[in-house]
Amino acid sequence: MKGNRLRALLGYALLGGTALLFAGCGQQAGGGQGQEPPKPINISLSGVSNGQVVSGVVTVGVSVNEDSQPREVKLYVDDKLVGQYTIAPQGIRPQALSYEFKVNTAACDLAYLGREDSTGCTSSDPTPLFTNGSHTVKAEVTNPVETKTLSVTVVLNNSDKVLLTMSGNNAQDATGYTWYGGQDLTLEAVPVVYSGKTATAVRISDATPSSPPVIPGTTIPYTSTSIAGIPAENPISGGKATFSIPKSGNTSLEGGKRLAAQIRYSDGTLSGAVNADYALDFTAPSFSAYKIKLNGVYDTTVNGLLGSTSGWLNGQSPLSVTASDGGVGGITYQIQVQKVSDGSVVATLNPGDTLASVAEAATGTYRLQVVNLKDALGNAPASAPAASNNFGLDKTKPTLSTTFGANGKVLNGTLGAASTIPLTANDPGTVASGVAAGPGGAVPTSTAAGSSGWLVKVTTGGCTYTLTAPAGFPAVPPQATYNLDMTTTSAPTPTGCSASYPTISTTQGDGDYTVTVQLVDQARNVSDPVTVSFYWLTQKPTVQFLQSPGGTYSLGGSSYVDVNGAVKVSHPKPLLKAILYAEKALASSSDVQVINPSPTTNIANGTALTFSSNGSVTGNYKDFTASASNFAFTLRFNATGSYSVTIAAVPEAYDNTGTLNVANLSNSTSVSVTVNP
Incomplete structure (x- = not known):
């Protein structure tokens, strides 16, 4: 039997819709040894009564007296089985029994007669199992010794309705909602008649509300733009009425629409309306501008950028376009790189591509042209959007x-x-x-x-x-x-x-x-x-005597006189050279010596010493660079006369070629020493 539903309850029954389990008491069906025979069956029905007007899904309860030991409980509407319970006998001693059935009085398919989620009415199976009027609801209970029934007569009163099916080009938006459009569409209207009247036509009208502003459960706004060809009333042929929603005449239609369907009967009257919401889109995306992400970091328009780059683009900046769509979305496109001179296409780019594959050329050589601009339904502009401003291409960095x-x-x-x-x-x-x-x-x-x-x-x-x-x-x-x-x-x-x-x-x-x-x-x-x-x-070293050797001294009958001193040279950068020397006209190199620290060094010169640009010095001197921050010494004067004792220093420095060059950076200080006989 089509759609027959069997409920098998092994070892338990439903009491008020709740499963009850009982410990066995040795009672077996049929009154076996040590077991009482089943009591006569008494049946009562709840949820329906004689003469009651019902529609849609009805809940029917079948109650059985205690100790009747039922094995099967069935419910029928007329001769059609709604469902049944089969109860196993072992270990059960029911005190009260109630069985619940859902009866879908509007079902078109036996498989849906006991269901409440759907009627099962489809465009291919729109005939109700029951037309409006009187019908018998019958409960049948069987135990091991008898079968009894109880029936009531109810009056069905389901409203006639229309099943609407939109077919044709469709696509889903980003939320997964289905839109229709881009091409001619077909709307099929199949009447489901419970009233028993003769349906001759279906009328479709625009019932789009002003509130709520969107299709319920979505963010798709309703549009007030009417549908070309709606309202319309078409005859039923082959069990359905067919309506065309053409692309032409609807190119400005984009958004949610609510359609109301009514059945026209042979007596000229109309049924109540059945509404259905659809998202329709016949409108092409709107092109706005060519976009560029300059060097991958700065978003701007191509035409705007060309004004600040003197008409140049480079090969490392992703290209795209901005286009809006108030419908299904899913905009796709390509960008052609065309030669301005003859319109030839040198490259076809996808969104996000750069001009890296295009040959360099002077300003004014190229332009961009968006092509194949369309939404997910294939809606495209009637004519190509304007090309970009002309530009040159330089892909080579300085x-x-x-x-x-x-x-x-x-x-x-x-x-x-x-x-x-x-x-x-x-x-x-x-x-x-x-x-x-x-x-x-x-x-x-x-x-x-x-x-x-x-x-x-x-x-x-x-x-x-x-x-x-x-x-x-x-x-x-x-x-x-x-x-x-x-x-x-x-x-x-x-x-x-x-x-x-x-x-x-x-x-x-x-x-x-x-x-x-x-x-x-x-x-x-x-x-x-x-x-x-x-x-x-630019700064020269700071040179100073911490203990000056300057002054007047006498040999006192000796061949020499020793004089102590100390110097300090400071500078933020390393010194190239720090020297100590003495000067006297026509001096011999040994006229003055540094005897401490060792080794003994002749430092007397006939003229002042100078540093060359590379820091070299020609003459007699004591190099104390390594201890320039505090250099103590002892001078030995071996001849009489007037001397100039000098400390001089120069830092290490270079010119822009990397050559040592200390010109202008040396500094010195001197004291006078007079040695008498």
Whole structure:
């Protein structure tokens, strides 16, 4: 039997819908030895009564007297079995028995007669099991010795309804809700008639509400745009009425619609309305702009960017478009790169692709054209959106190099041109968008497109400054060589730093510096950085006598006189050389000696000594560089006369080629010594 449902309850029965278990008392069905025979069956029904008007799902209770020992309980509507209980006899002594049945009076399929979740009525099976009117509900109970029945007559009164089925092109939105549209659609209306009337047609009308504003359970807004061809009333043929919802005439339709279906009977009357909600979309996505994520960090429009890049794009920036869709969404598209001269397509890109695969070309060579723009239902603009502004393509970053040789060293800041940082800049490639002159270069960030030019940053004292001077950085190309003179630099104080940019000259600004230089071309290609670090030095050592040997002394009949002294030389950077010497006109080298510390060293000279640019000294002297911070000594004067005793020192420093060059950095101090006979 179609859809027959059997409930088998082994060892228990339902009492008021609750399973009850009992300990066995030796009673067996049929009155076996030691067991009482079953009592006569008495049946009562609940939930229905004679003459009661019912519809939909009805709950029917079948109660059986105690000790009747039932083995089967069945419920019928007319001759159709709703369901049954089969009870095993072992170990049960029921005190009261009640069995519950759900009866779906609106069912179209026997499988759904005992269910409450669905009627089972479909477009292929729309015929009700029961039409409206009087029907018999019968309970049948069987025990080992008899079968009894109890019936009541009820009146069914289910409302006629219409089953609506939308078919045609469909797609799901991001939430999984199904939308229809993009092509012609078909709406099938199948009447389900309980009343017994003759259905001749189905009428469809627009019942879209103003409240709630969205399809219940979704965020899809209802639209007030009407559906072309609705309302309509079409005849029933083959058990259904068919309606067409054409794409043409509905191109502005996008959103939720509620349709009401009514049955037209042969007597001209209409049934009550049955409503159904649908999400419909026949509207193409709306194109807004071509987008670019410049260097992967700055989101902007292509046309807007071209105004600030002098018409150039680079090959490392993802491209996309912005387009909106108030319907199903799921927008897809491609971007063609076309030659402006003849419209030929040189590349077809997907969203997020860059121009890396496209050949470099001068400004005005290319344009972007979005194609195949559509939503998930295939709705597409009637005509292609406008192309982007024309542009050139430069995929090659500028290059920068330096021959600076004092990296990591002390740079002699007094040397003028020999203290500068030599830089060689170029913008290679098939075409060059070029680097603007001046220090205005800026790398693109998440909030700005950057700018073309030289980007020079100087880090000192824990702060990093971006130079705004000098202004003489040249435009590139052509290839250019530029010597960055630190004495001409200046910069504003950056956020988070309290110290102003130092004044750097040939006499001040001493300290550690790290200079980083980059080039940014018009297309916003950024060169690899060139970084140099050095200590800018202009200050001379501090030299002083801690114990002066100066004064007038007498040989006193001896061949020599000894004089003690001590000196100190201080400087923030390592010393190259610290010396002690004596000077007297026409002196012999041994006229003055340092006898302590050993070894004994002749230090007398006929003229003053000087340091050459590489720090070398020609003459007689005591080198005390290693102990310059506190050098004690004993001088022995072996001849009479007037002497100048001098200490001199020079730090280690280099020029920009990395060559030792201490010019202008030495310092000295002297005392006079007179030796009499």
